[in-house]
Amino acid sequence: MARDPRPLIELKSFLETLPEPHILFDRDYRILAANSAYRQANDVTHSVIGRTCYEVSHHYTVPCDQAGESCPLARSLESGQRERVLHLHHTPKGEAYVNIELSPVRDVAGEVAFFVEKMEPLKVARGLSDRAGLIGRAPRFQAMLGLLARVAPSEATVLLQGESGTGKELVANALHEASHRADRPFIAVDCSGLPETLFESELFGHERGAFTGATARKPGLVEVASGGTLFIDEVGDIPLGMQVKLLRLLETGTYRRVGATELRTADIRVVSATHRSLREMVDEGRFRQDLYYRLNTFPIEVPALRDRAEDVPLLATSMLARVAPSRTLRLSPAVLRCLSAYRFPGNVRELRNILERASLMCDGEEIGLEHLPAGLCDAPLTAQTRTLASDDSCGTEDLAGMERRALQAALAEHHGNRRQLATRLGVSERTLYRKLKAHGLAGRTVSDAGG
């Protein structure tokens, strides 16, 4: 029996009134309606009606769950409830992260018949290269963004944990930008190396005459950040004596300026960050347990760059545009290979520094291995590339063996000098020499330099 079309008409008309982009589709992923906010946001030249959501948003030929992504429709069918996910969508401005909220709609018989999908772009991050904001599309990065998108609209205290240079401050800023406090200040305070007395007056401000040198009343950062977000960086470095004052601020929302008796009320959301293990510091008695629990309401792990090595080419290319905006620099394939295999103990910050230096060293348009710091490409490979290498050899030969064989083959068929061979292999002459030496091949036929 044909379905009564009236509920569908009413549903479509209701969607038209909603300010956010919405689409309506059936259990077969077919789009039945797209409201005007969607049409405007997506600059639709071809109608999306009758097409599937996975084809329109992802350019896939199969549903997301069959393409290795989480599919809110499949999840909603299973749970019978509303589902939220963060997806990377194709949009007219390129790929963008979109917050998706999918609600099942039941028919008179109580069966899920339609789905309404709300799509809100997460403006703070991009999957592809962009001049501002967070960059990345690796699964670990996407998982982190998913948590960020989920917690941002709340008032929850967030603790960002990750190695130095992973982008914790950038993530904190993105969280602020995605929150309801976005049009209010984002204030960062770095706790590393701040002496106790200074810390208190920085954070809470002081009255005139509160201590020698306090010639005027000064508002603290808590006050400056009012209505917005206070980012407490290196929170593990807060002296024990100050930890109790921070705890009081978080628990009661009140504080006192140094030298004042009057209690003031704070209106801040706290995001803190650390590269240390606060858990261990608690066990060692160097961090208050009660403060740890208070800060750790919603922990987010910011992944090390080597744990999202597939993002390196994307990050490198877009950061190059950021460090040298007036030039049209590109990275040679050998440089991209080298960077993808490097372990980056200093994470994204180190990558940025490498690129900044390389752009200064390079007079032309293509950055080559000679513009990278010496020895960078000899560094041990990441676990990922090591796995890839051993996969290639079906586990029968280790990487060193493969490299030796490749070098032997190159030597056997090469009749020029060592510099030419290095160029052909995409490494520097010094690296080639070191590798030949390491494999006991340095005395082989290629001449050292010259013509």
Ligand SMILES: Nc1ncnc2c1ncn2[C@@H]1O[C@H](COP(=O)(O)OP(=O)(O)OP(=O)(O)O)[C@@H](O)[C@H]1O
């Ligand atoms: N995902 C990313 N996309 C683009 N740029 C990034 C990303 N992550 C980090 N960066 C850049 O890397 C540099 C270091 O980031 P940031 O200062 O936020 O790191 P951090 O983890 O706070 O470091 P620390 O622990 O030393 O304070 C900055 O220049 C930042 O813009």
